[in-house]
Amino acid sequence: MSLLTGLPLVSIALAVMISAFIRLVQTMQLRQRVEIGYTGVRELAELSGVTDPQDIQDIFGPPGMNRVWANVTLTTIETKRRLAGFLMSDPRLHWFSILAGLGAFIISHWAVQILLLIAVLIQSGAWLSATRLPK
8 A cells, every 4th residue: 555646646746846846956056156156145045955044144254245155165155054054955856855855746656755755855844944045
């Protein structure tokens, strides 16, 4: 007996895969902006999970001209990353979610469906964390 069948399985798997794909694209764009030296509050908040602007200044220092942290690298951001940043911007979690969705289409086994439910929790956590980002 399986946990999910039919339409619920298809809709959950598609929702997880679409969500993970969107998060991957957003993360790629944010990483590119950091690599070219245009690291703003949005990039720091989403990649690190630090959502309070005062905490961002405490952790990464004051910004330079035009409120840009030109001296911050991806390595620095990843060392200071919190759980929310991990959920929002770690590509491995989003690739796992995509693979769990595809696996649910291919293999009808309860273990794969448990992996799909874990992917749902990951994607839900990422989007809930994103609601706390500074505007």
